Amino acid sequence: MRFDRREVIASGAVALAAVPVRASALGGDPWDQARKIVWRIRPPRIPGRSAKVTDYGAKGDGTTLNGRAFATAIADLSARGGGRLIVAGGRFLTGPIELQSNVELHVAAGATIAFSTDPADFPTVLTRFEGVEMMGLAPLIYAHGKRNIAITGAGTLDGQASDRHWWSWKGPWKGTVDNGWRDGMPDQRAARRRLFEMAEARTPVEKRVFGAQDLLRPAFIEPYLCENVLIEGVKLRGAPFWQVHPVLSRNVIVRNLDILGHGPNNDGCDPESCTDVLIDNVTFDTGDDCIAIKSGRNEDGRRVAMPSRNFVIRHCRMREGHGGITIGSEISGGVSNVFAERCTMDSPNLDYAIRFKNNAMRGGVLEGFHYRDIAVGEVKQAVIACDFNYEEGAKGGFVPVLRDVTVDRLTARRSVMALDSQGLPGAPIERVRLRDCDFDGVTTPSKIAFTNGLSLDRVHVNGAPVAKL
Template identity: 60%
Template sequence: MLIQPSRRDLLRYGGLVGAGALLPATALAAADPWHRAADIARTVRAPVFPPRRFDITVFGAKGDGVTLNTTAIARAIETCAAAGGGRVLVPAGDFLTGAVHLKSNVELHLLAGATLRFSTDPAQYPMVFTRWEGVELINYSPLVYAYKAKNIAITGAGTLDGQGSPEHWWAWKGPWGGTAEHGWREGMPDQRKSRAVLFQMAEDRVPVEKRVFGDGHYLRPSFIQPYGCENVLIEGVRIRRSPFWNVHPVLCRNVILRGLDIMGHGPNNDGTDPESVDMMLIEDCIFDTGDDCIAVNSGRNEDGRRLGVPSQNILIRNCRMKQGHGGITVGSQISGGARWVFAEKCRLDSPDLWYAIRFKNNALRGGLLENFHYRDIHVGQVGRAAIACDFNYEEGAKGRFTPILRHITIERLRATRATRVLDSQGLPGAPVTDIALKDCSFDGVTEPSILRHTERVALSNVRVNGKPVQALDQLQPF
């Protein structure tokens, strides 16, 4: 069944999480922005479900790893929703399934020993309205999908296995420079042509309902995507081998990711990509990924500007980042803007982690990025720089939109081994501005920092390789 928005939906989405959703600016919050972070933690609450239970095996599901259980799981979800909500239970076993579509007031709960193993047959993922690399379209359903639902959850101690591999899904990427073998060889079909067509459609303002892809286009589905949803909880489960992005909430409000163990080293296996979200808590999660661990987004180029919905009011705490391109990242699909992102008490450590804190933008994206506050961040090892601000990402200066990145405060960051402290490269006429480093130390530094088109960088009690520095030209190895 094709799920797509009405024209009214397309016009109203900007109002779901618009600027009016910002928290009140009190004098106290203005003096200490971390009061806003505390407000996010207090305000975001997990959905509560009625005490009803719907075991998928009662509806005919078999955990033998062979039987396709898509219909049985859908029946359990539909029955649960029709009854007014509750818990759809996945018991211990290996349950093969196609796309799972959640409905309002439904909690999908996986017991310990339970695996939802998602089919590698693209035919098991019907066409739906979705967003792919920041652009709206009609494409394969994400493996777990919800559209305009309220009060939904995925919880438990079980595993969701997307079965991404060099044999399935990953080769659709085409050429890729990742650390894992992904299966593509010269002459094999891949996403490149369709990706370019989709992006041009967005630039030309082709109506979303006419951007129909799917079979023959090789645009991989995301793993978990709540779209336009309110009150979302994803907690406790293990998420493995995604075809594409792992957890991708779009235009959602009031979202919690808690205690997740996300691992997949395939192409674009981002851990989570909050896109145009408002009020989100990410805590106690482990990310071990083939791309950015966390990447805050808000739409690509013309599509991001058309919707114009920023990501805002996001709190990240007590998370562990292992392999990935960036640990805590903003961008690059960021044309709708981002603001008020907080991160604290996180540990980032891997020789295959490029950057600990990363911002990506360019002159085709544009967008206003401001008010980022990070503290008590422990960096064991990163392969490149501890902190990166990059306006040259992908197309760089080849555009007519001005990227803005300002007001970044990083306190008490400790890096044991970082090749560089800071790699900040704005554009002529579009500098990165107002970076403050306070009470930070960077050891194992072997290369000087790079600062181009970057203004107003303030250092307070910063040490590099054990020695105090007061000036930017001292951000280099001694």
């Protein structure tokens, strides 16, 4: 894996900026790098013209299918150089929406875009499913290879997923809500296994075609190979699958969202193989990881070989979910330079606050993680988890790497463990530093295995200072 300038030929030729020097290699305050990342991220420039989707025949009655009206309006704005498409005053039912360059989809307060639950309304597009490229059902809002796109407003995007629509495709699932699947019902397992086998065999992506009969659910919002992306203000409800999923995109802002979805794999925000990403002031209440930074699964991640890098996460609130801020597990392309600050995480149904998950099937270099001023109320398991035993664990020939993790000024009120850090023989976790951290309500000693360079500075567990965990 090379952290350098390159083109992603397999997905359609996009050049991403050269990687800056990683924060862990810099002298002085590593947070200077975070400030530089935020400084160079800019919202897209959308022309000042606007149009209403109702001007193109859309009806906000909740029953009329408005797919043609949305497509015509977006095409018209694009042909005129771009602008804002306003959705206001009703509940607008539609199939998937595809954005074009220089177009902003604005959902006004009180308005809802409700997405069809009929798979027949969904075309086939290039997408990723659990870190693997394929031709599959279009995400509910999609863009491919576009510049300057935005989704804004105080309204609601409703995927309408439930135990009757989409969620049962998962198959067996132990979540906090019923996904509707019962023994004997069809599910995604066979198709998912076939897709992963095709990826390991490097079957060309255009031959990995999966339709509605394969039951692989679409993502909610997916800008793919895009540059200058803003997703701001809206409420996300009823997601079929991953909710905000930028892929191979650069200069991305995810801000002021209200994300609620307790269904299977309802991750909140999963940027994958992206560069320069700001996630700011978002509320997450999810059925899986709140934030999960990814870069491709196993052989497909190594084939595309595009890491995620240069992330700033701040002022977010994590409630229910598997992990608050998670790295992985589809992380074979690697990740570097992640900064998170002033976030709160608190729920008896939140498994971990800070989580890294990798294994010897994934591999990938994970380095340069800086967290500060994190307030954790209650979590179900460990406050911080570094796990190389995730799923396949040591069953693979690729060495997972995790190094240079710094956590400053974290407070936690209740958890089973403070730290669960478990590398693999021959693949230890390297250099985890905790400073000025207080872990209260801890019921079980931390688990430390195959971890080198664990450093504790002014760390307290249940009120007592500790020199080791």
